[in-house]
Every structure is written in structure tokens, then in C-alpha cells.
Amino acid sequence: MSGWPILSLMTFLPAAGALLILAARWSSSGQHAGHDTGVKWIAFIVTLATLALNLVALSQFDAHQPGFQLVERVPWGAGLEYHMGVDQMSMALLLLTNFLMPLCILASWSIEKQVSAYMMLFLALQTLMQGVFAAMDIVLFYVFFEGGLIPMFILIGVWGGKNRVYAAFKFFLYTLIGSVLMLVALILMAIMAKTTSIPEITAFAQQGGFSKNLQIWLWLAFFSSFAVKMPMWPVHTWLPDAHVEAPTAGSVILAGVLLKMGGYGFLRFSLPMFPDASAYFTPLVFVMSVIAIIYASLVAFRQTDIKKLIAYSSVAHMGFVTMGIFAGTEQGVQGAIFQMLSHGVIASALFLVVGVIYDRMHTREIAAYGGLVHRMPVYAAIFLLFTMGNVGLPGTSGFIGEILTMTGTFPVNAWVTAGAATGVILSAVYALTLYRKVAFGKLENPALASIADLNAREWVIFVPLVVATLVLGFAPMIALDFTKASTQAILAGYDVFAAR
């Protein structure tokens, strides 16, 4: 299949699937009983096919060659270009996205309200998310980056929990305000560099195209967008609301993929394009990261809602990512990318774990559970594994990400590393407490007496996630060797200028 525009195919396949569902809806008016199940199957097959295409793309991809590969470049008019390509970092994140999507569709099998619209939005979202990681043109990047807001807004607003409208608005407006400032900065950069291509702007920037003063403003504009997406303290407050109110699959996509866009943006834009400003702002980012790690962990400890607790733990884990990125060392950046992948798997899995009991009991209150291990032993075992991954137990992928970001940061700033290390302990406090309250103890709530263990569909969801967590934990070099070339390319530009 070489010679095919494989990136575009895999990016737009889900969108085509969405159109197919639309056409099916048009022809049948959604009346007969089997329609919804059919729609779910279409969505599932489309996401599987996308994953397959991604693997094909991977087979054509050279893991050791720096720079962008599988490039497609077509003029689009108005000085814009349709310019796609991937390096190792984007390929890894694409794999993560396409790996999680079929699981999300499976986790959404219990949705009954407006199934066609739900699945269409999910598939559209997949197209947009892939586009973010595959775009090599800044305007194209922005189109995908921002376009994801539309399906997320409707998904949270329509299929979410009680307080969903507030959460949807908060999510949308918070993210938008960061992004529009980035848009103005993007335009200014494109005008100065006379191109919209990301590698060309990077080259222009590394030849000193942007003065330090200008870099500081541009960096702040990008930061306003990525910090919200990340999310970093103190602009993280949209995340717990959005997570809690989103449907399970929506939470998975939020935690698994959308949060990674912030880290991806820092690595793709902030570090290589504004090296002076990045070095200048490193202390700020460090402080914000450490506060995020400690503060969010403490807040997580006090939560009564399971999803909210996991959401705050996401904020803490993303603190490790920003810390590692701005440490500017190879270990730090490699660790940050690894932590993004690992968190994508583990946090997604935890939300799916919560989804299982939510489907059965329709509550996320910690107090409503207890003693699940007696009725659901398999479930409890899986929950334990992912809790341990969240804590960062050696042997799970969570450990590698945390230890690498910390060793990467230590030579740069030992105090910051020490602060972050307390976060590791705190994460054990809240995660193990949660596990004890939900899984252990006596089965006191009478409604739990008849709760059933995992069914076949849920087995299918969890097995790949368990495998991914353990494989990344025991053999992290699979991922680390893969992303090495892109990390070195990113840092090559940064080091020269940061040293200046």
C-alpha cells in the first residue's frame, strides 16, 4: 500500500464512517429496533479499521530516522497548505488515540439516547484528534485542535451527568480563550516566517527569526492555550467538572488523548520555536508543575466522587509531564512523552473501571460502594492493577514515566524534583484509600448484593489495557527507543539556544 496517502486515509476514515451513519439514519429514520445496534457495530468496525491503517502506517515508518515521514503536501489555497506528516512522537500519540477509540466505542455500548448522533460525534472527534498529531501546517493544526471542541461540547452537554451543561460551557469557553490567543500568535509567526509549515517555522525560529522579547509574548500566547489543555494549575478547574459529567467514553478520550495535546503542543511548538523564552519561563513552569502535583494530590484525597478523584490525579500526573518537558534534558523529555502514553493507558483504564460500576449502580459516590471484592473478584483485581499503575508501582508503566521525568529534572533543579517526589507518596495515599473504600471492607450497601462481575464485552475492553500497562512497565525500551529520534531532534534546537 505504499504510495497511498496513508495518513490522510487513516485520519479521515472515521469521518467517512460518521457520514455512513448519517446516511443510514437518513434512509431508515432510526425507527426499527436493530438500528442502534447496527450503528454501534459500524462505529466499532470503523475504529478497528482505523487502528489497522495505523499499523500499516507504522510498518512504513522508520523509527530511527529523525524528522517527519509519510509526508503529504498539497496547496489548499489562500497560502494555506494541506500538509501532513508524522515523527516518532506523533506516531506514538496516534497509536495511543487509535488504540483507545475501539475500546471507547465498546464502553459506549450501554448508551441508548440518540445513538446515531453519539457515534457520529465520536468518529468526528477521532478524525480531529488524529489531525492534531499529524498536521504539519500550523493553520491545519489549529483547525484540528480547535475543531475537537465541537464534538466534545455536545458529547458532554447531551450525554453527560447531572451538571453537564455547566461543565460543557466551562470546558468550551476555557479552552477557547486559550486557543484564540494562540491563533493570533500563530498568524503573527506565519507572517514573519512567510510560511505556515511547522518544520520551516521551526528552522526560521532556530536561526534567530524571533527576537527574545517577541518570543516571550508568543510563548505566553501558546502557553495560554496548552496550559489550559494540559491542564496545569491554576487553570485546571475545568477538568474535574468536564470529567465528572462526561459519559465514560468521553472521560476516556479527555484523559487519554485530549490532555496529551497540551504536552504535544509544548514539545512541537514552545520548546523548538521559542527556546529563549522557554528557558526564561522554566522556573515558572517548574513551580506550577510542583504545585499541581502536590495540590492536586491533596485535593484528590478529599474527593467523594470517584471520577473527580481520578480527574485530580490526572492533573497531578500531568504536572510530571510539564516538569519533564521543561527540564530540557533527554531523560526529562523522553520521560514526559512516556508519561503521556502511560497516563493515556492508565487513566483511561481507571475511567473505564469506574464506568463498569457506574453502569450497574448509576452512582459515582465512593460511599455507595465497599466490599466489591466479594462479589466482583476479577473486577477488583483489574482495579488493583490500574490503581498500582496510577501510584507508580515498578512493573507498571506509571513508574517509568515518573522516575524518568524526575531523574531528568534532578540535574536541572533538585528542589523541584524533591517536591515532585512527595507527589509520588501522596498519589499512593489517595489511590490506595480509594481502592480500600471501594473494593475492601464489608458489603454494606444492600444494592450491591446482586452486582455482577465483568461480562464478555468488558473483558475485551480491559485485556488490551492490562497488557499495555504491563508491557510498557516491564519493557519500556519499546516506547523509549521509538521516540528517541524525535526527542533528540526537538532538543537539538533547544539546547543550542538555551545555552546561549
Next chain:
Amino acid sequence: MEAELLARLTADLAWIRPELLLAGFALLGTLVGAWMGDRASGLLSGLCAIALVVAAYFAWQVRPAEPHTVFNGALSIDGFSAYAKTVIALAAAATLLLGADHFARRNERRFEFPVLIALSAVGMFVMVSANDLITLYVGLELQSLAAYVLAAFRRDDARSSEAGLKYFVLGALASGLLLYGSSLIYGFAGSVRFDEIATAAGQGGVGLIFGLVFLVCGLAFKMSAAPFHMWTPDVYEGAPTPVTAFFAAAPKLAAVALLARVLYGPFAGLEAQWQQVIIALSGISLLVGAFIALAQTNIKRLMAYSSIHNMGFALMALAAGTEKGMSAALIYMTIYLPTTIGAFAGILAMRRDGKDVETIDDLAGLASRKPWLAMLLTVLFFSVAGIPPLAGFFGKLVTFQAAVDGGLWPLAVVAALATVISAAYYLNIIKVMWVNAPAPAFQSSGPTIAVTAGLATLLVFPVLVVGFGWIEQAALFAASSSFP
């Protein structure tokens, strides 16, 4: 001698085919209407739509690479005017069809409706071709007079009459300002012709600047830029909805084009002076349109503030004072028109128990009652909010580009923040449609309304995104072929 004059006249007439066609239709239509009465309205609406489409075709055909003036320099036919006329005629045709359906449903068909739309279109054509102050005023007044009557079209309805009267009184005031400015300009430049004013403006002079400011105020009123926007919400709310749709679309583009023509043509030499005025108008419109719309419950009033906000974007592009800025304003308006017409088609479909309803809450739960309509409106409102990958984003993108390119990045930041505020109220509409408990269903709407909404959505969604480069080319040609 006479033969030569006649030959020149016929040659000139060939250049203004679109105007002649529409003016001829208006005269003939009045005649037919006087004879057949309101029975003729269906026929005339159809014919008028055809005439408008043909006029658009004619206008597109006469696209000289170099500006060509006719009637002793009264009108300038160039790429710019051709582009504007084409878009205006198509937008007017679309709103005409919306109106025909709407009035037929309410048994309010009157033959004057198509005739007035045609006259208004002629006025707009003259506006965008104007090459001296007299033509400018004549075109503007022809368009406005037709609009005043249209606003009061439902003559036994108090709100409609009020809208017409209010529009007329305030419009007359704006015309007065404009005429006063014109007389100052004439006094200081010694001519009403744009090329001679341009020569005078090159030498500067306080008198000209005074005149220019009055002129810009008059035009700002016509395009409903804040702080000259006060009439807009009341007129939008009071006028029959198809008329509001018409006001919100074609005349806005005509006013923006006229302003561009005045600023970039005769007053190019005073750019440093008018730029400040336009920046102020743009910034105030952006913020007023964004903040006050938040408090609206009537969807037509909300659209009024939304159009004020959108005018801010067009003005921001013009404020850049570059060719790029001009083409950006044209592109912005071109993308804005189908979106707003589509939104009004949706508003026209809001009909319950034989009555039109127009509060935002009436849309509650539309997604479960009429999923297709809700989907179309969702796409359209996301597009107006400027969220990619919809066309509205590309409109905003080019205006941002023009502003940043022209060194106006503080204004661009204000516009960016105002966009976020405006997104809140578009989101609110979408939320009401998708989340709120369903209100009773709407009656089914006429075929043209459904088709228009669908077509607008198609334009906003994939077609414009793919064809964006094409629009950009056309607008760039329009901007570059017209001014030195």
C-alpha cells in the same frame, strides 16, 4: 457629434446590464402588480429571483482587469464592484425565496415585496460601483428607502410600523450626517469625483478630515457598527423575519464594500487619519456585539447584536489599510452571508399553532423533535462562532491575518477575546436545542426554507472549506484590480 454621444451612451449602457435588468424588472413588476394585484406576487417573486441570478451572472461576466468608468466617471465598473454585485444579488435572491414562502403561509402575499427587493438591489449595485459622492448618495438612498418600506411591510402590525418609522427617522439622520460630510469634502476638494478628491486628499487638510469623519459616521450607521447601532435590534425585531434576513445579509456587504471603496479610493492618502476611526468603530462593535447579546432572549435581537459583532470583524480587516485587508473584508462578508441566511431560514421555521415564535427558549429540545433542523442550526451557529473546521473560522482567520499583517495586533487580541464572549451565546442556543426539555414541536416549514437552510449548511460546511482558495482568489482579484 450627436451620433458619437449616442454611441458612447450605448457603450456605457452595456456596462450596466445588471442594473438595467433589475431596474427594468422593478418597473415592469410595478405595472403588472398594479394590474393583477397581489395575485401576481408568486409570479413576481419567481421572476425576481431569476432576474437577480441573471444579474449576478451579468455582473460576474463584466469583470475588467482594469477599472472602467462609465457616465463621465459617475460609476466605476471593476473587479471589486463585480464581485460585490454577484454576492449581493445571490444573497438577495435567497432571502427573497425565504420571504415568498413565509408570506404565502401567512396569507400576506403582496406584489410589492419582490419589487422592493429588486429596487434595493439596484441601490446596492450603484453603491458598490459609486465613483463620485453624488452616485454614492443616490445609491445609498435608493437602497435605504426600499429598506424603510420593507421594515414596515406588515402595515397593520404595530411593531413592524414602529420598526419602519424608527429606521426611517434614524436613517434620515445618518443621511444628513453623510450629506454634511460630503458637502465639506466637496468644499475642500473642489470636486465630488473620487479621483479628484484623491488628489486633494494627498495634500492633506483638516477640512477634508472633518468631512471624512462625518461620511464614515453615516456609513457606520448603515452597516450598524457600534456606536451607531442603536436602531439595529429594534428594526431586526420589529420587521417581518424574511425582511430581517434580507437586512442582515446583502445590505451589510454593500455597506462594507462602499466603505472600502471610499476609504481605499479617494481617501487613501489620509489613511493614518481614518485608520484610528475604523479601529475604534471595530473595537467597540466587537465588544458591544459580544456583551449585549449575552442578555438577549429574543433570537432576532440576538442576531442583531451578532451582526454588530460581525461588522467589527469586517471593520478590523478594513482598518489594516492594505489590499489584503480589503480582500479579507470581502471574504469575511462572503462567508458571513450564507451563514446568516441559513440561521434566519432556521428562525423562519420556528412556527407553532399558526404563529411565529421567536424566543430562544422556543428552540428547546429541537434536537429530539426535529433532529435535522437542529443539526443544521448547530453547524451554522458553530460556524458564526468561528470554530474550525467550519467556514466561519476561515473568515475570522483572514481578518486576523489582515489585522496582524497591518500591525494591528492589539485589535486582533481584543477581537479574539470578544470571539470567546460571543461564543458563549451561540453555545447557549446550541445548548437549548440539544439539552433542554423539548417544547411542543414546530409545524413543518415550507420547502424553500428547508432547502435554503440545507444549502447554507452545505456551503458553510464542506463546500466552502474546500472552495476557500477559490473565494480567496476571487476576492484578491477584486481587491487588486480596482485600486492603484
